[in-house]
Amino acid sequence: MVWMVLSDMAGSRVGFPYTSLPRIEDSQLRANLRSATTAIREKRGRVVAEKDDWEELRLKGEQIRAEVLNNLDSYLVKLEASVENVGGVVHWAGDAGEANEIVLSLVRQHGESEVVKVKSLTTDEMGLNEYLSQGGVMAYETDLAELIVQLAHDKPSHILVPAIHMNRSEIRDLFQGTISKGTALSDDPTVLAEASRLYLRQKFLSAKIAISGVNFAVAETGTICVVESEGNGRMCLTLPKVLISVMGIEKIIPTLDDLAVFLELLPRSSTGERMNPYTSLWSGVHKGDGPEEFHLVIMDNRRSAVLADPVGRQTLQCIRCSACLNVCPVYERSGGHAYDSVYPGPIGAILSPQLFGTESSKSLPWASTLCGACYEVCPVRINIPQVLVHLREKVLTEGHRSSSERFQFAILSAVLSSGSRFDLALRTISRLRFLINRFLAFGSLPGVAGKWTVARELPEIPKESFRVWWRRSRGQ
Amino acid sequence: MTRSVSLFVSCFNDMLFPNTARAANVVLRSLGVKVEFPRRQTCCGQIHVNTGYASMAVPLVRNFVNTFSGAEEIVAISGSCTAMVREHYLELANRTNDVNLISKTRELVPRVFEFSEYLTDVVGVSDVGATYPHRVSYHPTCHSLRSLHIYESAIKLLGAVRGLQLIDLSFAEQCCGFGGTFSVKNSPMSTAILADKVANIVNAKVETVVALDNSCLLHISGALKRNNTGVSVMHLAEVLAHGLDGVV
Numbered sequence: 001m002v003w004m005v006l007s008d009m010a011g012s013r014v015g016f017p018y019t020s021l022p023r024i025e026d027s028q029l030r031a032n033l034r035s036a037t038t039a040i041r042e043k044r045g046r047v048v049a050e051k052d053d054w055e056e057l058r059l060k061g062e063q064i065r066a067e068v069l070n071n072l073d074s075y076l077v078k079l080e081a082s083v084e085n086v087g088g089v090v091h092w093a094g095d096a097g098e099a100n101e102i103v104l105s106l107v108r109q110h111g112e113s114e115v116v117k118v119k120s121l122t123t124d125e126m127g128l129n130e131y132l133s134q135g136g137v138m139a140y141e142t143d144l145a146e147l148i149v150q151l152a153h154d155k156p157s158h159i160l161v162p163a164i165h166m167n168r169s170e171i172r173d174l175f176q177g178t179i180s181k182g183t184a185l186s187d188d189p190t191v192l193a194e195a196s197r198l199y200l201r202q203k204f205l206s207a208k209i210a211i212s213g214v215n216f217a218v219a220e221t222g223t224i225c226v227v228e229s230e231g232n233g234r235m236c237l238t239l240p241k242v243l244i245s246v247m248g249i250e251k252i253i254p255t256l257d258d259l260a261v262f263l264e265l266l267p268r269s270s271t272g273e274r275m276n277p278y279t280s281l282w283s284g285v286h287k288g289d290g291p292e293e294f295h296l297v298i299m300d301n302r303r304s305a306v307l308a309d310p311v312g313r314q315t316l317q318c319i320r321c322s323a324c325l326n327v328c329p330v331y332e333r334s335g336g337h338a339y340d341s342v343y344p345g346p347i348g349a350i351l352s353p354q355l356f357g358t359e360s361s362k363s364l365p366w367a368s369t370l371c372g373a374c375y376e377v378c379p380v381r382i383n384i385p386q387v388l389v390h391l392r393e394k395v396l397t398e399g400h401r402s403s404s405e406r407f408q409f410a411i412l413s414a415v416l417s418s419g420s421r422f423d424l425a426l427r428t429i430s431r432l433r434f435l436i437n438r439f440l441a442f443g444s445l446p447g448v449a450g451k452w453t454v455a456r457e458l459p460e461i462p463k464e465s466f467r468v469w470w471r472r473s474r475g476q
Numbered sequence: 477m478t479r480s481v482s483l484f485v486s487c488f489n490d491m492l493f494p495n496t497a498r499a500a501n502v503v504l505r506s507l508g509v510k511v512e513f514p515r516r517q518t519c520c521g522q523i524h525v526n527t528g529y530a531s532m533a534v535p536l537v538r539n540f541v542n543t544f545s546g547a548e549e550i551v552a553i554s555g556s557c558t559a560m561v562r563e564h565y566l567e568l569a570n571r572t573n574d575v576n577l578i579s580k581t582r583e584l585v586p587r588v589f590e591f592s593e594y595l596t597d598v599v600g601v602s603d604v605g606a607t608y609p610h611r612v613s614y615h616p617t618c619h620s621l622r623s624l625h626i627y628e629s630a631i632k633l634l635g636a637v638r639g640l641q642l643i644d645l646s647f648a649e650q651c652c653g654f655g656g657t658f659s660v661k662n663s664p665m666s667t668a669i670l671a672d673k674v675a676n677i678v679n680a681k682v683e684t685v686v687a688l689d690n691s692c693l694l695h696i697s698g699a700l701k702r703n704n705t706g707v708s709v710m711h712l713a714e715v716l717a718h719g720l721d722g723v724v
Contacts, residue, residue: 017662024668329651329669330662367662369655369669370526372622386563392528409529416487417535419516419543426491451660455667456698459492466485466494470513475501 015363020330020338029165033335036164037326043272044323044377051268061265062381064258065317068219068250069307075219075252076298082222083296086284093299099246100131102297103211106244107137112209118226118233119143120213121159121320122246122299124342125355128211139211140203142232144196151178157336157344159322160270165335168192200232210236210291214247215319216262217296220255223283224296227266227276237280243291249303250316262319265379270321306354311390315350317380322347324374324384330367339364346374350387353395365391426465433461479599480510482547484540484588486554487519493690499717500553500591503604506720507595516543520552521568522560527657530568537568538577545580549598550588553713555620555688558590563623590620592629592688592712602632607719609639611682615673615696617689618651630688630712637715645685646676654695667699674699677707685709 023029048054068075080090093099107115115132117123117139129139129150141150145163149156152174156162163171168187175192176185179199185191212233216225224245226233237243253259267276285294306312325331325345336344340360341352349364365388374384396406415421429436437460452458464472481504485497504511520540521533540561544550552558562585569581595601614634616627634642653659653669660666673696677685685700687693690711697709 017665020662020665024664030668329653330665333665333668365528366658367665369618369651369653369658369666371618371651371655373618373649373651376622389525389528389530392526393530396528406529409524409527409532413524413529413532413535416519416521417539419518419539422487422518423515429491448660451663452698454663455670455702456695457701458698459694461492462494464494466490466497467513467515469494469498471515475511475513 015360016334016338016340016367017363019340019360020334020367023334023338028167029335030333032165032167033332036161037332040161040272040326044269044326045272047268047272047274051264057261057265058379058381060261061319061379062317064253064261065319065380066314068252068254069313069316072249072252072307075254076249078219079217079222079252079298082219083217083284083294084222086222087286088222088284088294088296091295091297093297093301095301096126096299099126099297099299099301100128103128103244103246104132104135104137106242106295107132107209108135110209110242113137114203114207115139115209115211116203116207116236116240117141117146118210118212118236119146119162119228120211120246121342122213122248123211124156125248125301126246126299128246140200140207142200142203142236143228144193144230144232147196147200148174151175155337156342158325159320159336159344159347160325161322165337200235204232204235204239207236207240209242209244210240212237212243212245214245214251214296215266216253216259217247217251218254218256218259219252221283223256223281225259226280227263227278228280229271229277231278234278234280237282238290241291242293242295244295244297246297246299248316249298249300250307266319266321269323269377269379302355302357309354312350312354312387312394314382315347315354315387317382318347318351319380320347321379323377323379327373327377329369329371329373334367339367346384346388347382350382350384350391353391362395365389365395423467426467429461430463430465430468433463436461478508478510479549480512480547481549481551481594482512482514482544484517484520484544484550484552484557485513486552486557489553489690492694493711496553496690496711496713499711500551500713502717502720503595503606503713504551507599507601507604509599512547514543514547520554520557520560521564522556523656525560525564525568526655530564531571533564534568534571537565537581538572541565541569541577541580541584544588545584548587549594550584551591551594552588553591553688553711554690555590555617555624555626556691558588558593559619559623561585561588590624590626590629590688592620592633593624593626595716596629596632603636604633604716605720606636606716607638608684608715610684611641611643612684612686612715613643613645613677613680613682614648615645615652615677615685615687615692616648617687617692620688621649626688630686633712633716634686638719640715643680643682645680645682647672648676652692652696654692656691659695666695670695670699674703674705678705682707684715686712686715688712 148163158164172187180195267273331345343351352361370385521536524533652673653666693709
């Protein structure tokens, strides 16, 4: 409570408190998000509850991912050998720029100017579409929601449901202005899906090159796994002649047996389904079956720096299920765009500042009440609140918060580290009680208390603190 | 054997909610537990750790450990302070490289209990003899629910209170939006989350909202009062002290 007397602690005018503000006030967005997250949350709750061994599965998932991260150097070498052994080509990229360059040069080598894409967060992280476009190559997103976002020149706002911020009629209007020009559409989901199908089929049949992300890369066999719901990914992974898959260094699992654990954990956590609809697995190339050329781009992009942080490291266990977004009270009211990153929600709040380190991402560790709902649902048991608190300290230690705040907390620490100093502070507050309570009554408080009282009352300070009462009455 | 506990009231309750601490004292004594209040106690350090100034919490940890290490059992009347001790104290003590402090902390942490948890799991009581004839909803605060996992304790205790009608709260497990300094650093977001919590409380048509953390209750009551809902808030200890002798 003592912090109520502190002065205004807001830092610079960038970051989550400002980017979230217009979203909080957007009642349509709030309604779209609430109905979508509540529905997925309830569905997940039902399918998780029917697994008696859910906690054991989570422990197993955590253990596999943590073991891989602890031995990542040898797993990466093993994966490279396995992929090459089955006829794939492995490319190493230190950062997003290198990864983009590798992909563009592969497309150019084949003389193509169009590629189809399977939904991929890693390529969003790289800004691949923009990079290809500047290089004269058009990338067509084929995941329905990614297509919607691309056509709207918008950005994804959810890891799994990129267009969660839009409703049906908004999508109908968008299609009528783009891929279905001149056609009258209703906002019936079947009609909208058919419109996208007509458009996308042509792209699948004409594209020579496909680009995908990677859900899991199996070190032992060189097998790559991509999970998706629509089958559009399957089209991209099987029809074009050349397949380029891009992954972060952390996406490895040791064996195909381990995959079984994640194919249980992932769909139940992400879409609330017992089994994922389209699970594609491939190992290199096979004559007359699927792509003739397979390239795997393995990108670091600061992940090895995350790996070096003993507390932050667990962030890389993430399998991108997005369960943490759907239970987060903050995400539900801000949506993904407020996080100003391809990784929104609680996982984004710990991943973005570690990967990108931008000024706005440094505000994200504070974009949480630390309610712990994210940790509770995480299928690989990432202790997100622990990492959030760790990153708060890290950001402040690197000196990105106002020194007046630090000064005030130092004084607070000095007062609270001694019983007699705290006694004195409480006695002083008691003496000033009438003055403080009068201020409260008029609602004209400076600093922090002023922010509090915009929508909330403050209590009056009681006549007697507990310790004074105890001393007077001896607890009787 | 007479049980003896040291009460950790927290800086927040000491200053703003002395009646909660007095109620806890009454309930514990009525059960034959001897209650001490070590005067050197101050604050658990949660506000420093959660805002990002963990190193400044280290002297507070030292003060807490020195104050309570002689106590048999420590009862805290705040879920989040209890969670702070359990989740962060050993790590913070380790930072000092002070072998004595580290070993004292290691021994102390398992002896720190949240009030309702102490009653049901240590004393082994669910009916303390209280009477509170009102419609009540229980808001399981985040730390008590997801860090301490003690949802059942409060439900058992409330269930045994005479005349008390326990009404389900929709989306009860959702945060109230407080989050310490979050409530001012991200004030509009905090109040947006709070608005939904308040709407659910109003829909439940209860007279009192009960929880294990006065910090969350302060936040919730701030909006209940501002919106003139007529719904009051009360720490579980105060409900349990109703109808017992010596209540303030």
